[in-house]
Amino acid sequence: MPDSASPFDLLIHGGTLIDGTRAPRRDADIGIVDGRIADIGDLAGRPARRTLDATGRIVAPGFIDSHTHDDQALLSDPAMPFKVSQGVTTVVSGNCGISIAPLRAGTPLPAPLDLLDASARAVAKPIPREPPVTNATLSANEAIRNLVEWQRHRELSART
Ligand SMILES: [Zn+2]
DSSP, rough: OOOOTTTTTTEEESSOOOOOOOOEEEEOOHHHTTEEHHHEETTTTTTTTTEEEEETTOOOOEEEEEEEEEEEEEHHHOOOHHHHHHHTTEESSTTTOOOSSSSSSSSSOOGGGGOOOGGGGGGGOOOOOSSSSSSEEOHHHHEEEEEHHHHHHHHHHHHO
16 A cells, blocks of 8 residues: 555545445545555545546446357457446356357358357457456357367368
Protein backbone atom coordinates (compact mmCIF):
# COMPACT_ATOMS: atom_id res chain seq x y z
CA MET A 1 0.00 0.00 0.00
CA PRO A 2 1.44 3.37 -0.95
CA ASP A 3 1.87 6.01 1.71
CA SER A 4 -0.59 8.89 1.60
CA ALA A 5 1.87 11.08 -0.33
CA SER A 6 2.48 8.58 -3.12
CA PRO A 7 0.08 9.06 -6.00
CA PHE A 8 -2.19 6.32 -7.21
CA ASP A 9 -1.94 5.50 -10.89
CA LEU A 10 -5.73 5.65 -10.95
CA LEU A 11 -8.24 6.84 -8.38
CA ILE A 12 -11.85 5.80 -8.91
CA HIS A 13 -13.89 8.06 -6.69
CA GLY A 14 -17.52 8.70 -5.78
CA GLY A 15 -18.85 5.29 -6.73
CA THR A 16 -20.86 2.71 -4.84
CA LEU A 17 -18.71 -0.35 -4.26
CA ILE A 18 -20.09 -3.88 -4.51
CA ASP A 19 -16.96 -5.87 -3.82
CA GLY A 20 -18.16 -9.40 -4.54
CA THR A 21 -17.69 -10.61 -0.96
CA ARG A 22 -21.43 -10.42 -0.17
CA ALA A 23 -20.71 -7.40 2.02
CA PRO A 24 -23.36 -4.68 1.73
CA ARG A 25 -22.73 -2.09 -0.94
CA ARG A 26 -21.03 1.03 0.30
CA ASP A 27 -19.67 4.32 -0.90
CA ALA A 28 -15.92 3.93 -1.38
CA ASP A 29 -13.05 5.19 -3.48
CA ILE A 30 -10.53 2.80 -4.99
CA GLY A 31 -6.84 3.59 -5.48
CA ILE A 32 -4.91 1.55 -8.03
CA VAL A 33 -1.14 1.20 -8.34
CA ASP A 34 0.59 -0.98 -10.94
CA GLY A 35 -2.72 -2.44 -12.05
CA ARG A 36 -3.70 -3.61 -8.58
CA ILE A 37 -6.03 -2.24 -5.94
CA ALA A 38 -3.82 -0.47 -3.40
CA ASP A 39 -6.46 1.07 -1.15
CA ILE A 40 -10.21 1.19 -0.64
CA GLY A 41 -12.14 3.73 1.41
CA ASP A 42 -12.46 7.47 1.68
CA LEU A 43 -9.49 8.52 -0.43
CA ALA A 44 -10.52 12.15 -0.88
CA GLY A 45 -7.51 14.39 -1.21
CA ARG A 46 -5.14 11.56 -2.08
CA PRO A 47 -2.99 12.29 -5.14
CA ALA A 48 -3.50 10.37 -8.34
CA ARG A 49 -2.06 10.49 -11.84
CA ARG A 50 -5.49 9.87 -13.25
CA THR A 51 -8.96 10.04 -11.73
CA LEU A 52 -12.25 8.55 -12.77
CA ASP A 53 -15.48 9.98 -11.42
CA ALA A 54 -17.84 7.10 -10.66
CA THR A 55 -20.51 9.23 -9.01
CA GLY A 56 -23.88 7.56 -9.40
CA ARG A 57 -22.31 4.34 -10.65
CA ILE A 58 -21.63 0.89 -9.28
CA VAL A 59 -18.00 -0.16 -9.01
CA ALA A 60 -17.61 -3.95 -8.95
CA PRO A 61 -15.19 -6.70 -9.95
CA GLY A 62 -15.58 -7.91 -13.51
CA PHE A 63 -17.84 -10.81 -14.34
CA ILE A 64 -16.64 -14.11 -15.77
CA ASP A 65 -18.73 -15.36 -18.69
CA SER A 66 -17.91 -19.03 -18.42
CA HIS A 67 -19.71 -20.25 -21.54
CA THR A 68 -19.28 -18.14 -24.63
CA HIS A 69 -18.84 -18.55 -28.35
CA ASP A 70 -16.65 -15.48 -28.59
CA ASP A 71 -13.78 -17.06 -30.53
CA GLN A 72 -14.56 -15.13 -33.68
CA ALA A 73 -15.36 -11.94 -31.77
CA LEU A 74 -11.95 -12.04 -30.15
CA LEU A 75 -10.36 -12.03 -33.59
CA SER A 76 -12.58 -9.52 -35.33
CA ASP A 77 -13.22 -7.08 -32.44
CA PRO A 78 -10.52 -7.70 -29.79
CA ALA A 79 -11.66 -4.77 -27.62
CA MET A 80 -14.94 -6.67 -27.21
CA PRO A 81 -16.98 -3.60 -26.24
CA PHE A 82 -20.17 -5.66 -26.16
CA LYS A 83 -18.71 -7.61 -23.20
CA VAL A 84 -16.87 -4.83 -21.39
CA SER A 85 -19.95 -2.60 -21.48
CA GLN A 86 -21.78 -5.30 -19.51
CA GLY A 87 -19.04 -5.67 -16.91
CA VAL A 88 -17.65 -8.90 -18.36
CA THR A 89 -13.86 -8.98 -18.05
CA THR A 90 -13.19 -12.69 -18.64
CA VAL A 91 -14.67 -15.01 -21.24
CA VAL A 92 -14.23 -18.76 -21.64
CA SER A 93 -14.93 -20.28 -25.02
CA GLY A 94 -14.78 -23.78 -26.42
CA ASN A 95 -16.08 -25.60 -23.36
CA CYS A 96 -19.19 -27.03 -25.03
CA GLY A 97 -17.39 -28.60 -27.95
CA ILE A 98 -17.38 -25.67 -30.36
CA SER A 99 -14.26 -23.58 -30.96
CA ILE A 100 -12.19 -22.07 -33.72
CA ALA A 101 -9.02 -23.56 -32.26
CA PRO A 102 -7.35 -25.59 -33.69
CA LEU A 103 -9.07 -25.02 -37.04
CA ARG A 104 -7.12 -23.45 -39.86
CA ALA A 105 -8.18 -20.89 -42.42
CA GLY A 106 -9.94 -22.69 -45.23
CA THR A 107 -11.14 -25.58 -43.10
CA PRO A 108 -14.78 -26.21 -44.00
CA LEU A 109 -17.02 -25.78 -41.00
CA PRO A 110 -19.96 -28.13 -40.64
CA ALA A 111 -22.74 -27.38 -38.17
CA PRO A 112 -22.48 -26.46 -35.36
CA LEU A 113 -19.03 -25.00 -36.01
CA ASP A 114 -20.47 -22.69 -38.63
CA LEU A 115 -21.96 -20.75 -35.72
CA LEU A 116 -18.51 -19.23 -35.32
CA ASP A 117 -18.85 -17.19 -38.52
CA ALA A 118 -15.85 -18.49 -40.44
CA SER A 119 -15.99 -15.64 -42.93
CA ALA A 120 -15.06 -13.21 -40.19
CA ARG A 121 -11.83 -15.10 -39.52
CA ALA A 122 -10.44 -13.63 -42.70
CA VAL A 123 -10.56 -10.12 -41.20
CA ALA A 124 -8.93 -11.00 -37.92
CA LYS A 125 -7.21 -8.12 -36.17
CA PRO A 126 -4.17 -8.47 -33.94
CA ILE A 127 -5.09 -9.24 -30.35
CA PRO A 128 -3.91 -6.40 -28.07
CA ARG A 129 -1.05 -7.18 -25.74
CA GLU A 130 -3.31 -6.29 -22.83
CA PRO A 131 -6.83 -6.95 -24.07
CA PRO A 132 -9.67 -5.45 -22.05
CA VAL A 133 -11.20 -8.90 -21.72
CA THR A 134 -9.26 -11.93 -20.53
CA ASN A 135 -9.82 -14.91 -22.78
CA ALA A 136 -9.58 -18.56 -21.92
CA THR A 137 -9.98 -20.25 -25.26
CA LEU A 138 -10.14 -24.02 -25.34
CA SER A 139 -9.60 -26.33 -28.30
CA ALA A 140 -13.00 -27.99 -28.40
CA ASN A 141 -13.54 -31.66 -29.13
CA GLU A 142 -15.84 -30.98 -32.09
CA ALA A 143 -13.27 -28.71 -33.72
CA ILE A 144 -10.47 -31.27 -33.24
CA ARG A 145 -12.66 -34.05 -34.62
CA ASN A 146 -13.60 -31.91 -37.61
CA LEU A 147 -9.98 -31.04 -38.35
CA VAL A 148 -8.86 -34.68 -38.14
CA GLU A 149 -11.70 -35.81 -40.41
CA TRP A 150 -10.98 -33.02 -42.89
CA GLN A 151 -7.27 -33.93 -43.03
CA ARG A 152 -8.09 -37.63 -43.43
CA HIS A 153 -10.56 -36.83 -46.20
CA ARG A 154 -7.87 -34.81 -48.00
CA GLU A 155 -5.37 -37.66 -47.64
CA LEU A 156 -7.84 -40.21 -48.98
CA SER A 157 -8.82 -37.90 -51.84
CA ALA A 158 -5.16 -37.45 -52.80
CA ARG A 159 -4.77 -41.24 -53.21
CA THR A 160 -7.55 -41.56 -55.75
ZN1 LIG B 1 -21.77 -23.42 -26.17
